[in-house]
Amino acid sequence: MKEVQRKLAITAWRQLFTLSENRIDAEARYYRLLRSADDMEREGLITSAEWLKLAQQAGTLFSSTAECMAGPK
Structure with missing residues (x-):
């Protein structure tokens, strides 16, 4: 049972990770990814x-998005 929950939770995390930028704000996505990872760890689904x-x-994705949003220097 827990393995099924784990796979579903990780799949949902990956789907959020791969959402295009125009569907969700980069900062909101970052915090949702962290919250999801926190939830998975708390529930014992991940180590x-x-x-x-x-x-x-999540941090790498957010920082790469933030650099793109900063524009040319």
Whole structure:
């Protein structure tokens, strides 16, 4: 049962991660990704190491979006 929940939760996280920028604000997506990872860890669906990887991916995505939004220097 828990493995099914884990797969569903990770799939939902990945879908949010891959949403196009025009469908969701970059900052909102970042916080939703972190909240989702927090929820998965709290429910025992992922380990702390897996949480860290997801948080790093969310941060990398957000920072790359923020750099693009800053425009030319």
